[in-house]
Amino acid sequence: MTTAVADQVDSAAEVALRAGGLTKRYRRLLPKRTEHEALRDCSFQLPKGKVAALIGANGAGKTTLLSVLAGLLTPDEGSVATEGRVAFVAQEKPVYRHLKAPDLLRLVAKLNTVWDAERAHDWLTRFEVPLDRPCGKLSGGQQAQVAFAVAVGSRPDVLLLDEPLANLDPLVRREVMAELLTEVEASGMTVVLSTHVVAELGGVADHLLLLAHGGLVVDGDMDELLQSHVHYVGPAADAPPGPGEVVEARHRGKQSTFLVRLPEDQAAPVVAAPWTVRPVTLEDFVLAQLARTRKGGRA
Numbered sequence: 546m547t548t549a550v551a552d553q554v555d556s557a558a559e560v561a562l563r564a565g566g567l568t569k570r571y572r573r574l575l576p577k578r579t580e581h582e583a584l585r586d587c588s589f590q591l592p593k594g595k596v597a598a599l600i601g602a603n604g605a606g607k608t609t610l611l612s613v614l615a616g617l618l619t620p621d622e623g624s625v626a627t628e629g630r631v632a633f634v635a636q637e638k639p640v641y642r643h644l645k646a647p648d649l650l651r652l653v654a655k656l657n658t659v660w661d662a663e664r665a666h667d668w669l670t671r672f673e674v675p676l677d678r679p680c681g682k683l684s685g686g687q688q689a690q691v692a693f694a695v696a697v698g699s700r701p702d703v704l705l706l707d708e709p710l711a712n713l714d715p716l717v718r719r720e721v722m723a724e725l726l727t728e729v730e731a732s733g734m735t736v737v738l739s740t741h742v743v744a745e746l747g748g749v750a751d752h753l754l755l756l757a758h759g760g761l762v763v764d765g766d767m768d769e770l771l772q773s774h775v776h777y778v779g780p781a782a783d784a785p786p787g788p789g790e791v792v793e794a795r796h797r798g799k800q801s802t803f804l805v806r807l808p809e810d811q812a813a814p815v816v817a818a819p820w821t822v823r824p825v826t827l828e829d830f831v832l833a834q835l836a837r838t839r840k841g842g843r844a
């Protein structure tokens with residue numbers, strides 16, 4: 546768990562987080578001098594009180610982006626501006642192994658200028674984290690809960706979470722998301738969370754950031770993205786029966802399915818039978834974008 550404070554943004558604009566032209570290259574000297582561009586010219590901004598899902602294939606650059614946003618990695622180009630305090634719960638949650646959770650919270654309280662001890666303790670109690678054992682002897686999920694307690698206790702304005710659900714069982718995953726949403730509603734906090742568990746983002750995330758090969762290929766309001774895409778489902782065909790740019794075409798036996806992005810201001814299209822127009826779910830959309838970008842295209 547790391548807390549960092551970055552440059553301040555203009556709070557009047559109600560923007561909580563602004564990234565401009567972020568590029569990050571990793572350098573290797575051995576076996577020969579090479580550079581790998583893990584982030585490429587990423588620009589986006591998030592309004593206050595939004596929950597943004599950060600999605601991308603393995604190695605797409607999610608951890609790198611979150612680390613740059615948290616101020617833990619310096620970008621080679623570009624800048625980050627955030628309003629207020631930023632907390633980051635990293636993928637590996639390095640809680641101090643020899644300290645019990647309450648002792649860890651007391652230590653963190655001394656290191657933070659703003660600290661809500663009650664909120665942090667409530668989180669540990671709510672998720673039944675054993676308090677009488679060093680953190681190193683807690684399960685992976687319990688250690689994750691300690692990292693969450695530290696994060697919410699620091700009352701961040703921007704909370705960055707790198708695969709926060711990875712070690713948690715399905716029921717606890719749902720409860721953690723509900724608890725975070727309550728926190729967002731109560732405090733106006735902005736959250737960016739990277740995850741591969743797309744199915745669990747419904748009703749949680751209201752903004753989508755999708756990275757592919759270090760580039761931001763989707764940046765938009767979740768509802769608008771889903772409303773501006775449809776599926777055409779019908780008999781085997783080379784092209785869709787209605788308007789829109791094809792994002793993904795699937796052909797199975799005698800059936801074709803086209804996921805298309807509708808032209809701007811296009812009302813719901815009507816197609817002649819046997820074709821049908823169907824809505825696109827978040828999972829459909831994300832999988833289509835991942836498949837498309839895996840083949841080297843850009844959304």
Ligand SMILES: Nc1ncnc2c1ncn2[C@@H]1O[C@H](COP(=O)(O)OP(=O)(O)OP(=O)(O)O)[C@@H](O)[C@H]1O
Binds near residue numbers: 604
């Ligand atoms: N310290 C490093 N040195 C060199 N290359 C790195 C380093 N950290 C990450 N990379 C490379 O940068 C790219 C982006 O890595 P990153 O960890 O940000 O991806 P990710 O989207 O978080 O992946 P995952 O979903 O697997 O966690 C990958 O190709 C990775 O191999």
